[in-house]
Amino acid sequence: MSLNSSNLEGPANLLAIVVDIPPHLMLLECGPHHYLNSVLAFANLHLGASVNRKLCIVAATHTTTEFLYPPLYPDDQRVRQKDGRLEQLQCLDECVEKRLKELMLHQHNPVNGQANGCSSAAQPPDSLLSGAMGRALLFLRRHIGSSKAASNTARMLVLKVAGESVGQYLNYINVYLTAQKLGVPVDVCCLMTDCGLLQQGADITGGYYHKLTEPQSLLQTLVVLFSLGSWGGGSGKGGRSGGVVALPPPDTVDYRAACFCHRALVNMANVCSNCLSVYCKTVPLCSTCNVFFPIEMPMKRPAKKRR
Numbered sequence: 001m002s003l004n005s006s007n008l009e010g011p012a013n014l015l016a017i018v019v020d021i022p023p024h025l026m027l028l029e030c031g032p033h034h035y036l037n038s039v040l041a042f043a044n045l046h047l048g049a050s051v052n053r054k055l056c057i058v059a060a061t062h063t064t065t066e067f068l069y070p071p072l073y074p075d076d077q078r079v080r081q082k083d084g085r086l087e088q089l090q091c092l093d094e095c096v097e098k099r100l101k102e103l104m105l106h107q108h109n110p111v112n113g114q115a116n117g118c119s120s121a122a123q124p125p126d127s128l129l130s131g132a133m134g135r136a137l138l139f140l141r142r143h144i145g146s147s148k149a150a151s152n153t154a155r156m157l158v159l160k161v162a163g164e165s166v167g168q169y170l171n172y173i174n175v176y177l178t179a180q181k182l183g184v185p186v187d188v189c190c191l192m193t194d195c196g197l198l199q200q201g202a203d204i205t206g207g208y209y210h211k212l213t214e215p216q217s218l219l220q221t222l223v224v225l226f227s228l229g230s231w232g233g234g235s236g237k238g239g240r241s242g243g244v245v246a247l248p249p250p251d252t253v254d255y256r257a258a259c260f261c262h263r264a265l266v267n268m269a270n271v272c273s274n275c276l277s278v279y280c281k282t283v284p285l286c287s288t289c290n291v292f293f294p295i296e297m298p299m300k301r302p303a304k305k306r307r
């Protein structure tokens, strides 16, 4: 018991997992069950390793974000031991399953469905990942601040399923800068396709970015690449050099910004001198801060065709 109590006073190791649950999750090669089970198994590994581990799981769908764990009401946490299993892990499994079912029920709400049907005509709807990351940061911030031990380590792991989400460019950047300030590295695991904005986040905060082309090996990837921060030195701040496994060097980061007018990634752009909004074309008025740019030489005006 003395060992336990001394551990409890030790530095806490916090992990926030942000799970992308897009409508096209069903199309994933390995299926949504394998995906969610892998995430849950990884969460179990983290929580079961030591008494001073803290965990939160936030799900992001295209309509809402939701805490899957910890439970909203502490009453839910009172679980009796079954089959000699750790109560905490049993609580984690049950809580995530319950919240996930509730979340899915709301997703299939016909009212929501119709609303999405309209917006998804052009392209599949974006998951609200940046919002979920913001909520995860709040959780981490609360627990980083709660303990007097300065050596608390916190990390965030973001799982993203296929697709770029350029529409939330500003929100992402705000989350990254906040995470950087709090000293929280953001690890990213993208399934199937790259996501340039999340790659930027991993780079800014000192996290690790990995694109996984075989979703079958999600759990192995998570354990090998993303648990080092929790097992290893734990000196945090993205320092992975002291890890047991030599990770492959990160790719070159795609640092293109998304323009505010079309939400497209651009190499060269016009930047508002007042608020730093990015526009892919010359604009007479900044739509963010309403600053007017007097243009002396008007842009070449397309000649009107007259017949």
Ligand SMILES: [Zn+2]
Binding pocket: 259, 260, 261, 262, 263, 264, 279, 280, 281
């Ligand atoms: Zn544009």
Ligand SMILES: [Zn+2]
Binding pocket: 272, 273, 274, 275, 276, 277, 286, 287, 288, 289, 290, 291
């Ligand atoms: Zn502006």
